[in-house]
Amino acid sequence: MTTATSPHAPTQRPDDLPAAIRETKAQLRAQLGGPAGVKAAFREVEAFVEERVKEIEEYNARGESIWPEINYDDIAAGNISEEFKEKVRRYGVLVVRNHFPREQALEFDRELVDYVDVNDFDAQYRGPGDDFFGTLAASRPEIFPIYWSRPQMQARQSERTAKVQAFLNHRWKFESEGVKWFDPDQDSMYPDRIRRRPPGTNSSGLGAHTDSGAVERWLLPAYQKVFQDVFSGNFANYDPWDAAHRTEVNEYEGGSTMCSAFRTFQGWTALSDQQRDQGVLATVPIPEAMAYILLRALQDDVAEDDLCGAAPSRVLAVNEQWHPLLMRGLTNIPDLQAGDSVWWHADIVHAVDPIEDQQGWGNVMYIPAAPMCDKNKAYSKQVAEHFLNGTSPDDFPAEDYEVDWQDRFTTADLNEIGRRGLGLD
Template identity: 45%
Template sequence: MPQQAFTFDPERLGETIATAKRELRHRIGDYRGAFARAEAAILAQAAEIRAEREAGRSAIPSLDADDVVAGRVDEAVLAQIRRRGACAIHGVFPESTAASWNAEIGDYLARNRFMARLAEAAEDPYFGGLDQGTPQIYGLYWSRPQVLARQDPRLAAACRFLNGLWDAGEEFDPGRLACYADRLRRRPPGSASLGLSPHVDGGSVERWLEANFRDVYRHVFDGRPERFDPFDARSRTRVREVKSPVVCSMFRTFQGWTALTAQRGGAGTLNLIPIADVMSYLLLRALQDDVPDDDLCGARPGRALSVDPHWHAPLLEALTPIPDLAPGDTIWWHCDVVHAVDPEHRGHEDSNVIYIGAAPWCDKNAAYLEEQWRAFASGRTPPDFAADDFEVDFVGRGGPALLTPLGRAQMGASSVSER
């Protein structure tokens, strides 16, 4: 059965937040001093990142996929990834394969008259206000390239590598993968952003209100932010999010993009604040005296957790472009890491990616896979997303027959009916 969602009384949300803040301040004790220490540590990292960016270097580590597959990544690089909470892995797929997939997806869209269907579709609330004539996020999940990319052995090796950076304990099996089917992004030159300002996915107000989230961040809420380890998996797979068509219900160790076209800074691509333990700053910032009692620095239920210039301006100075990616390269960021997209695409080519994250096998993810499999088998939208079901009758859609043994295992095919 899927994990129970976190619920609250919307009419009393302000009161609930105020009560939670009183509880957490009491638990922390010197919440001002705890924040001062967290702020100093995080902003010192932000200054390092800004200095590297200004010197023309990337603070985000880059690896070669061959080294990841062969298990020959240096300990110093592993430590840097854990500190920065992000890395680029180059050469996961051949450039020719990525280019072929990009062309096939374009044909898939055209052949099935996606734009005409989109004009009649309900608006996805996460990306509200987007001109339906020029989408950037495509609610498509089952094109052949997406299915093939998710089950590729080299991508699987990258995901196992990323899962292995965590202290999994009894929370998950880092070597066994679960496939989270996500969407496509196709951004043309000259386009303005669809509003993806700096944010963190996977929970907003719940991080302060829900018991398992509090356990994830127990050291922060015990007034010892320096002890917080973002790669400690304790309670991560048991957190309960607000049910929303814009909130991921699976646990991902890292979110990820697979580049189908070249990705360049300023050309419509991703930006990160590559600080893995940034949540210590964000959580304690909301408990300070200048924030209204019924507010958590603007966090809203059922949405991404925004990083707001009004409350977090010094942190935003560390926002930095990802390393340049060629088609077939990938970028990965820890589930707590702040990310955004370029507000303008000033490049000359489309910026196209497949969203593929790293999700390990755990009870939470296995429960989601049961519903996702049924959607996959019939071409419907996966359970986390707005149920537009575009692909049910699409020509060229990937189905169960396309899966390899690895693909079937990642989709949980052995535990659900294929009828």
């Protein structure tokens, strides 16, 4: 068993992107056996997704949540049935109840308010630093470009978070093709921002999309290896939980926001109680839906130099024009208490519901599962430098608000989990 290695720098995008798309589409169509093979492959995936969407619609019609839920104490005790594990793999989403005790999460929230206030963030704020969601119909969520507060770092290096991340990482096939693609029991620390949305907010939400690669999913050789069963008409063999080659992919350079790490799950932890009808996260809980997105772009009603609107340095948008079947499957998270965390497989389509006159706060801190591998280890070294300097991580705009801030988390505050996650041990 060997350990996976990969390049880490962003990949240079083609000088002539439309030509590259035309060439790649011709190549992929040939692999699928020409026009008839392309249509047959898509019909197979479409039928699979249709059945899953019907299942989601049945849950929604009953007013039930399809999201698997588990209490943190059961994860910590290993009290997890095989049936529950399979449910997580089927839907690709999970709610962890009491990830942090409710009062601790509310205290995190209070500390974040103090951190922002004592450093007079409102007077310094210069507005959004990126246009990553620029292709989506959305009003920008209330994202604060803050990374190094005590609550965020304490949550990232918490033993409770480490146990949840390990549980999630173990849902993946992390050894295949004679390679160990990542260490499921050791996460790298991937710093992200916070969201604070006050009561009374009106927001058009955030359109359906996936992250971590847009046109790259068709054009780059490493992604073609990840989806080789999809692109060769062997959908029955496609396993969205096989990590093979996923740690080898990179995104095209040039964007102000991207993801330089491999994440098994994206996630956030609630810092306030949140009702499922108050502008919350919605997903299409079908991990295999990426196969539908990829093959949809190869159909003959899509222009030869187009991939259903996908563009470099943007999220991969999902919409009614090209993906009406997937849009039927959007379903909201259940009601949450402060301290609960929500997680979704890296390929899962997700969105944020619109809201008028939001009732209560909508506050979260973004913490994913990003297991240690060669790719993530390299990014962790960069993260550690930014942590020491109080600057913004490389995957986000260089806004650097926290350089001179009071009460920033320091190296003296790191525990063993934090030091390992930053690659300092």
